[in-house]
Amino acid sequence: MKTRITELFGIQHPIIQGGMHFVGLAELAAAVSNAGGLGLITGLTLRTPELLAKEIARCRTMTDKPFGVNLTFLPTVSSPDYPGYIRAIIDGGVKAVETAGNNPQKWMPMLHEAGIKVIHKCTSVRHALKAEAIGCDAVSVDGFECGGHPGEDDVPNFILLPRAAESLKIPFVASGGMADGRSLVAALSLGADGMNMGTRFIATKEAPVHENVKQAIVAASELDTRLVMRPLRNTERVLHNAAVDRLLVKERTLGANLKFDDIMEEVAGVYPRIMQQGDMEAGVWSCGMVAGLIHDVPSVKELIDRIMAQADDIIRQRLAGMAGA
Numbered sequence: 033m034k035t036r037i038t039e040l041f042g043i044q045h046p047i048i049q050g051g052m053h054f055v056g057l058a059e060l061a062a063a064v065s066n067a068g069g070l071g072l073i074t075g076l077t078l079r080t081p082e083l084l085a086k087e088i089a090r091c092r093t094m095t096d097k098p099f100g101v102n103l104t105f106l107p108t109v110s111s112p113d114y115p116g117y118i119r120a121i122i123d124g125g126v127k128a129v130e131t132a133g134n135n136p137q138k139w140m141p142m143l144h145e146a147g148i149k150v151i152h153k154c155t156s157v158r159h160a161l162k163a164e165a166i167g168c169d170a171v172s173v174d175g176f177e178c179g180g181h182p183g184e185d186d187v188p189n190f191i192l193l194p195r196a197a198e199s200l201k202i203p204f205v206a207s208g209g210m211a212d213g214r215s216l217v218a219a220l221s222l223g224a225d226g227m228n229m230g231t232r233f234i235a236t237k238e239a240p241v242h243e244n245v246k247q248a249i250v251a252a253s254e255l256d257t258r259l260v261m262r263p264l265r266n267t268e269r270v271l272h273n274a275a276v277d278r279l280l281v282k283e284r285t286l287g288a289n290l291k292f293d294d295i296m297e298e299v300a301g302v303y304p305r306i307m308q309q310g311d312m313e314a315g316v317w318s319c320g321m322v323a324g325l326i327h328d329v330p331s332v333k334e335l336i337d338r339i340m341a342q343a344d345d346i347i348r349q350r351l352a353g354m355a356g357a
């Protein structure tokens with residue numbers, strides 16, 4: 033399939049694997065890129081720029097296809113070494129970066145001078161237009177359904193994507209709630225040039241996470257996510273567990289007095305325990321409503337081939353048949 037996104041990134045299928053903390057390592061990024069999509073290494077999962085450089089080199093040994101790096105700008109006081117991470121990306125010859133969390137304007141000249149295409153992930157038309165204005169090459173538009181941080185506007189993709197289409201000139205991918213060929217055709221119909229998936233890619237053979245995480249996603253329904261940290265204006269959609277319930281009780285009890293320090297036990301440093309050790313009650317972890325559409329753990333290639341075959345079938349059979357009638 034050819035869209036503005038496949039052209040921009042030099043990939044076969046308009047499918048991107050979004051950055052995911054402690055999931056988006058070389059194994060998954062390479063598998064997605066080898067299957068014709070764009071895989072992304074999650075920069076900050078590597079604790080230092082040196083470790084990111086090594087992960088990029090490791091990914092290169094696994095694929096000769098284009099892959100990218102996600103750089104998440106955190107709302108924290110002590111900032112990670114972003115210049116160092118960007119240097120590792122440039123020196124590693126990576127040509128695609130997904131930015132998220134905050135406006136990447138400061139880093140755009142460095143990235144563009146190195147010939148890197150920047151796709152910024154945002155949750156509103158307002159932020160997407162800002163990304164376009166500062167020179168981003170594309171945006172990833174994350175609807176309210178998405179796993180991770182859906183922002184504070186709560187606009188689902190059925191509204192957000194056509195709004196993005198009527199406002200933007202640069203290409204964009206639909207993100208949040210995407211699972212299969214139906215999602216891809218719907219996204220294209222609503223004006224997107226492809227789709228970005230997070231949760232769906234965790235439940236794949238190559239995702240380098242504990243089997244418990246994959247099975248938790250397969251077992252979950254669309255009713256099993258919760259929104260946490262809303263009072264801190266740092267809303268995150270996570271899979272329901274006991275830690276989520278404890279956190280929500282704190283939110284209700286402390287109300288407007290809630291501070292990040294109050295919920296450290298549930299959120300800080302929990303990802304390695306969940307993703308690597310499979311301790312599913314260790315804390316809160318991002319998961320999309322799309323879990324309700326995930327029923328198996330295929331290889332990445334099986335998944336992407338299946339998506340493309342289903343999309344093709346919908347376009348050529350189902351829709352073409354209706355249009356001709």
Ligand SMILES: Cc1cc2nc3c(=O)[nH]c(=O)nc-3n(C[C@H](O)[C@H](O)[C@H](O)COP(=O)(O)O)c2cc1C
Pocket residue numbers: 049050051052053055074102103104131132133153174177178179180181207208209210228229230231232317318319320321322
């Ligand atoms: C476990 C998990 C971790 C994530 N970590 C990050 C991250 O570190 N940076 C980021 O920009 N997005 C992160 N995301 C968001 C994804 O890149 C993607 O935008 C989102 O999952 C799309 O929604 P979906 O899960 O419905 O496909 C994460 C999502 C999940 C499920």
